[in-house]
Amino acid sequence: MKRIIQYYAEGIKELIAIDCIIFGFDQNELKLLCFKRIVEPEAGGWSLLGSFIQHDESLDQAAKRILFKLTGLDNVYMRQLYAHGEVDRDPGARVISISYFALINIQDRDHQLIEDYGAKWFSISNLPKLVLDHQSMVDYALKILKKEAKYKPIGFELLPEKFTLPRLQSLYEAMYQKNIDNRNFRKSILKAGILEKLEEKERHSSKRGAYFYRFNKETYQELTENGYYLDIVV
Amino acid sequence: MKRIIQYYAEGIKELIAIDCIIFGFDQNELKLLCFKRIVEPEAGGWSLLGSFIQHDESLDQAAKRILFKLTGLDNVYMRQLYAHGEVDRDPGARVISISYFALINIQDRDHQLIEDYGAKWFSISNLPKLVLDHQSMVDYALKILKKEAKYKPIGFELLPEKFTLPRLQSLYEAMYQKNIDNRNFRKSILKAGILEKLEEKERHSSKRGAYFYRFNKETYQELTENGYYLDIVV
DNA sequence: GCAAAAGTGTTAGAACTACACCCATGC
DNA sequence: GCATGGGTGTAGTTCTAACACTTTTGC
Numbered sequence: 001m002k003r004i005i006q007y008y009a010e011g012i013k014e015l016i017a018i019d020c021i022i023f024g025f026d027q028n029e030l031k032l033l034c035f036k037r038i039v040e041p042e043a044g045g046w047s048l049l050g051s052f053i054q055h056d057e058s059l060d061q062a063a064k065r066i067l068f069k070l071t072g073l074d075n076v077y078m079r080q081l082y083a084h085g086e087v088d089r090d091p092g093a094r095v096i097s098i099s100y101f102a103l104i105n106i107q108d109r110d111h112q113l114i115e116d117y118g119a120k121w122f123s124i125s126n127l128p129k130l131v132l133d134h135q136s137m138v139d140y141a142l143k144i145l146k147k148e149a150k151y152k153p154i155g156f157e158l159l160p161e162k163f164t165l166p167r168l169q170s171l172y173e174a175m176y177q178k179n180i181d182n183r184n185f186r187k188s189i190l191k192a193g194i195l196e197k198l199e200e201k202e203r204h205s206s207k208r209g210a211y212f213y214r215f216n217k218e219t220y221q222e223l224t225e226n227g228y229y230l231d232i233v234v
Numbered sequence: 235m236k237r238i239i240q241y242y243a244e245g246i247k248e249l250i251a252i253d254c255i256i257f258g259f260d261q262n263e264l265k266l267l268c269f270k271r272i273v274e275p276e277a278g279g280w281s282l283l284g285s286f287i288q289h290d291e292s293l294d295q296a297a298k299r300i301l302f303k304l305t306g307l308d309n310v311y312m313r314q315l316y317a318h319g320e321v322d323r324d325p326g327a328r329v330i331s332i333s334y335f336a337l338i339n340i341q342d343r344d345h346q347l348i349e350d351y352g353a354k355w356f357s358i359s360n361l362p363k364l365v366l367d368h369q370s371m372v373d374y375a376l377k378i379l380k381k382e383a384k385y386k387p388i389g390f391e392l393l394p395e396k397f398t399l400p401r402l403q404s405l406y407e408a409m410y411q412k413n414i415d416n417r418n419f420r421k422s423i424l425k426a427g428i429l430e431k432l433e434e435k436e437r438h439s440s441k442r443g444a445y446f447y448r449f450n451k452e453t454y455q456e457l458t459e460n461g462y463y464l465d466i467v468v
Numbered sequence: 469g470c471a472a473a474a475g476t477g478t479t480a481g482a483a484c485t486a487c488a489c490c491c492a493t494g495c
Numbered sequence: 496g497c498a499t500g501g502g503t504g505t506a507g508t509t510c511t512a513a514c515a516c517t518t519t520t521g522c
Contacts, residue, residue, distance in 0.1 A: 007273040008327040011286035013247035016330060039241040052245035055328065059319030083317040083332045085293030093242040094289065096250060096330075098317045166501070183503070184485070206500040207493040233484080400474070417476070418512070440473040442519040467511080 017097040018063045019050040019134065021081065021141040022071075024106040025158040029123045030174040031106070032138060033071075036118035037131050041091045045131040048138070049119075050097065063100040072113045077103045077157040081141055089133045101141045103157035125177075149175055150232050153194060156215040164202045164210035165189070176234050188233035194220045251331040252297045253284040253368065255315065255375040256305075258340040259392040263357045264408040265340070266372060267305075270352035271365050275325045279365040282372075283353075284331065297334040306347045311337045311391040315375055323367045335375045337391035359411075383409055384466050387428060390449040398436045398444035399423070410468050422467035428454045 022033035037047040049070055053062040059080065068074050081099040089095070106121070114121075122128060124142065127135070149155045155171055156163075169185050189195060196216045201209035220230075256267035271281035283304055287296040293314065302308050315333040323329070340355070348355075356362060358376065361369070383389045389405055390397075403419050423429060430450045435443035454464075 008249065008329075011249040011251070011327075011329070012289050014250055014287070014289070015242065015245040016248055016250070017245070053248070053319070055246050055248070056321060058321055059317055059330070062319075080317060083293055083314060085287075085296075085332070087290060087292055093245075095242075095245070096293070098319070164501090181486075182501085183487085186502080187504095188484095203493095207495080208491070208499080208501050209493075210501055398474090415513075416474085417514085420475080421477095440519090441521045442472080442474050444474055 015093055015095040016053045017050050017095050018053060018059065018066050019048040019084075019097050019099045019137060020063060020067050020078075021048055021099060021101040021138055022067070022073075022104060023101065023124075023141075023145065023158065024104050024121060025171050025174065026106045026121065028170045028174060029125070030158075030171075031121040032124055032127060033104075033114065033119055034122055034128065034130070035070075038118075039092070042131040046120075046122075046128045047131045048099075048134045059098050063098075063102075067102060070117055071119065073102075073104055077154060081137070081144060084133060084137065086133070097137075099137045099141065101145065103154060105158060105160050146175055150234060151230055153215060153220055153230060162198060162200070162202075162212040162214055164205075164212060166205070166210055167202075168213070172232070172234055178234070180234055184233050188231075192230055192232070193223065194230070249327055249329040250287045251284050251329050252287060252293065252300050253282040253318075253331050253333045253371060254297060254301050254312075255282055255333060255335040255372055256301070256307075257335065257337050257358075257375075257379065257392065258355060259405050259408065260340040260355065262404045262408060263359070264392075264405075265355040266358055266361060267338075267348065267353055268356055268362065268364070269304075269354075272352075273326070276365040280354075280356075280362045281365045282333075282368045293332050297332075297336075301336055304351055305353065307336075307338055311388060315371070315378060318367060318371065320367070331371075333371045333375065335379065337388060339392060339394050380409055384468060385464055387449060387454055387464060396432060396434070396436075396446040396448055398439075398446060400439070400444050401436075402447070406466070406468055412468070414468055418467050422465075426464055426466070428457070428464070 024031045024033060033049070034046040035049050037043055037045050049066060051066045051070070053059065057065065060078070063078055063080070067076060067078070078100050081101050084097045084099060087094060089097070124138075127138070129135075130138065145154075149172070155168070155175070158171060159168065165186055166182075168189065169180055169182060172185070173180055194216050195213045198212040198214060200212045202212055203209045224230075258265045258267065267283070268280040269283050271277055271279050283300060285296075285300045285304070287293065291299065294312070297312055297314070301310060301312070312334050315335050318331045318333060321328060323331070358372075361372070363369075364372065379388075383406070389402070389409070392405060393402065399420055400416075402423065403414055403416060406419070407414055428450050429447045432446040432448060434446045436446055437443045458464075
């Protein structure tokens with residue numbers, strides 16, 4: 001018993017924060033939700049959403065709590081990204097920060113709530129200067145987002161439940177920052193067999209109207225269980 | 235200034251450990267280096283190499299230090315894997331553990347030194363029961379290893395500088411746990427243009443002897459800078 | 469001379485890429 | 496009737512996957 005105490009007592013404790021990299025998709029642009037930092041150092045600068053973890057919650061729980069508490073956003077796709085541990089990454093104190101990325105569907109959410117917290121959506125092609133090492137966190141998140149969106153259906157998290165193919169394509173174009181041939185894109189995404197075509201049409205963005213589709217999670221899970229691997233042409 | 239102190243003072247500090255998942259390749263098998271745990275709980279069980287970080291070192295530095303100090307292994311390929319933060323993952327205390335995976339070339343190393351530390355190589359297909367959540371760390375590392383070895387030349391870290399194609403193939407077969415067609419494998423790996431054929435032959439494993447090859451890091455870097463993406467057939 | 473591992477090419481089918489026009493509708 | 500965005504098919508090329516025999520040499 002003495003040994004336990006000695007072993008764990010010799011370890012040094014550090015502050016542990018979570019930083020949330022929150023992506024959204026709006027007006028055919030990939031966006032990042034940034035917050036006004038209210039503490040020194042760099043108070044007033046644009047920042048990722050961040051806070052310290054609590055003693056009785058896991059990292060994942062902490063990430064969810066922080067996102068919910070400070071934005072009201074719930075039930076959001078989140079994934080741990082990286083543990084950032086440079087000694088001097090935060091001049092205020094030594095803080096180990098675990099970054100998470102979150103993908104949210106902008107339309108569904110309460111814009112007012114977000115603004116109440118001094119938050120603002122920025123297009124990723126036009127980000128403000130971010131505090132501390134947050135820019136490098138975002139760069140890494142974008143790299144991972146690109147990598148994963150091709151092989152996992154995470155892109156759908158950025159869209160409302162019903163979406164059109166032109167809109168889905170536009171999302172991929174925003175993520176990869178390139179034009180995609182619409183015939184090839186449609187073939188590839190429809191061949192995957194994970195989209196359900198609905199009767200209904202979206203009528204705002206064109207006269208002809210585009211059919212709504214829905215991502216079929218069940219089909220996707222069945223397919224992956226049988227060794228199928230999604231691969232979207234981009 | 236008061237605000238700084240308040241902000242950082244409200245954060246809770248936790249123990250932060252590094253756990254190293256050390257892979258090697260020997261006798262045509264992928265192996266994991268395990269250590270006898272000397273502290274409770276689960277003293278005597280097989281464990282990954284782990285220790286707490288220090289206040290004045292980054293996570294990467296800590297991982298390197300721990301690996302070197304406890305095995306004498308230096309200049310090793312290491313990469314951060316994941317931050318494991320379940321509240322009760324270690325019954326001894328709340329510990330956030332950052333896992334790293336390391337790829338080492340077994341032949342180069344001092345087996346004696348490793349044994350002095352109560353360490354032992356286990357084939358990944360025959361691992362002992364591991365303490366705490368270390369098995370899940372290893373499972374995850376294997377998943378990432380497979381994913382990366384196809385697209386990044388990390389496999390070479392597991393081999394000595396000079397190696398033969400049959401041996402390289404055998405490494406890939408061990409990683410992916412499947413047989414690979416030798417004609418296709420050779421075509422694919424040679425086409426990549428990152429191997430240098432040497433004059434010399436390896437004469438131990440066959441009468442005919444197999445040519446040695448060397449991984450050409452410079453060529454690889456040039457290629458990747460020009461947007462080239464490695465893709466080895468497995 | 470034979471056993472044991474190293475080395476070598478081809479072909480059919482699948483997947484990828486590039487490319488241009490008609491359709492439906494609101495105004 | 497025309498402007499706007501939605502929707503569709505094909506052909507050449509490349510990549511993939513499956514397959515079996517010859518070479519070298521130590522014993």
